[in-house]
Amino acid sequence: MSRDADGSNTGTPNQVERATVALDAAFGPDGDAPSSRSTPAPTVAVAPGRVNLVGGHTDYNDGLCLPMAVDRHVAVAARPRSDDRLRVRAADFDETAELDPDDDPGGWAAYVAAVARVLREDDPVGGADLAIASDVPTGAGLSSSAALELAVGRALLAVSGRDRPVADLALACWRAEVEGVGVECGILDQFSAALCEADSALFLDCRSRETESVPLGDDAGVLVIDTGVSHELTESGYNDRVRECEAALDRLREVADRGLDSLRDVDRALLDAHADALESVHSRRVRHVVTENERVRRARDALAAGDLDRVGDAMLAAHESLRDDYEVSCPELDAAVELAAETPGVYGARMTGGGFGGSAVALVDGDALDRAERAIRAAAPERVGPDATCSPAARRPAFDWSARSKREPTAPRGVSGKIGTRVPCVLPWFRFGLRLVEQRSTLCCWLAEAYASSNEANRGFAGSTSRFTPRRILSSEARLIRRRLTPRRTASRRRPCALRRRPCPASRRGPASPESRCTRPR
Secondary structure, three states: OOOOOOOOOOOHHHHHHHHHHHHHHHHOOOOOOOOOOOOOOOEEEEEEEEEEEEOOOOHHHOOEEEEEEEEEEEEEEEEEOOOOOEEEEEOOOOEEEEEOOOOOOOOHHHHHHHHHHHHOOOOOOOOEEEEEEEOOOOOOOOOHHHHHHHHHHHHHHHHOOOOOOHHHHHHHHHHHHHHHHOOOOOOHHHHHHHHOOOOEEEEEEOOOOOEEEEEOOOOEEEEEEEOOOOOOOOOOOHHHHHHHHHHHHHHHHHHOOOOOOOHHHOOHHHHHHOHHHOOHHHHHHHHHHHHHHHHHHHHHHHHHOOOHHHHHHHHHHHHHHHHHOOOOOOHHHHHHHHHHHHOOOEEEEEEEOOOOOOEEEEEEEHHHHHHHHHHHHHHHHHHOOOOOEEEEOOOOOOOOOOOOOOOOOOOOOOOOOOOOOOOOOHHHHHHHHHHHHHHHHHHHHHHHHHHHHHHHHOOOOOOOOOOOOHHHHHHHHHHHHHHHHOOOOOOOOOOOOOOOOOOOOOOOOOOOOOOOOOOOOO
């Protein structure tokens, strides 16, 4: 809910601490918890923001999406109350509200009230004191609203002693945004916040609600370019696009000879056969949905095969379609994508989120991530806008918030291990690495001592030498460690071209596909 001026990430543990401190400061360390359910520490629930690699505006058309979570989170600290009241403290806005879920408070509090109202339809969710802290920027296209909904939902269920399957909770939060807030969105944002796994993108079928985790691989990095242009979906053209798709579907149902449940059922042949029956604007909207679903499939297959070049091509083509056919981009987003596409080491880029402002996401060679970030950050204020920033989105978020995690790690001090709480799993791996280094160092010292003893014993033999000198031992050890730490490359690094509005005939793979008007110079 906050926007860092320099684009830096304050980190999830800090958000947990901020939420806990805000809860105690606003409502006291004990709150109004009944004695039978009082706990020494609040329950803390965490949910991440997300970027969408490919699959924009397909979710409410029963389409396909390929999002991934980022290392920015919303943390909600909660304590139960003896009544049904909700008291909420928003640390980032320095505001406190007392809510009746049956009312519409407006603003950020509307999301909290809507989630509580939907949850109470099926579960006896009681009252609670809540405190919210976040480093997911609002209006930046990173789905701060869905992260807030998921974190609030997990916290309310936890303090009430209830539980739900994670997909059911995501659907409840989606209903809260559609019915309670008025955004006619699909399930993409809520399912991303609930189901994305570390180091992986999520292939999401919005019709069947089936998901598949697709590993990013060791050679991929992700940058988020915040244009500084905030958007508000309830006040933008987002809902207009939903209605345009519905109107196009109604018309296709009239002229087509087969049943159509959604635009997911429309293919290229059907669109070409009945394009004249559609208004020009509706034809463009349908064309985007049809071609975007195709791009998601290609990007999923390419990512699984480690072909990041093809994923980048799909991202660039997706942005062109969102810009030209769906018309949800803006000059700042176009400039951000073009700047990223010109930067060495970037495979591809596109706008992310609902559009009309917000952020762009870039897929980058892992070895070039730091250089690309510095280059884009330096040029963004002039090329994109004075408030534009660039920051990396770590492939492994600071918290493992996936409810499908096989292992429940130990909660840190001051954080309850109840539903919705996931804590860092990095420390055991760090300790394991330290043990390996200690063992290798011990071996080096032992070999050095053996060499010294050997030299002492062989001092009387002229010309006696040993190939295992301390210098050789340490240099060999350094080479071994460097080799182990260097990630194995899975795809070639090359510089993509800038976005082009007309097809480029020069392509090593043959003629450009109809929806991909951007190819790279060979």
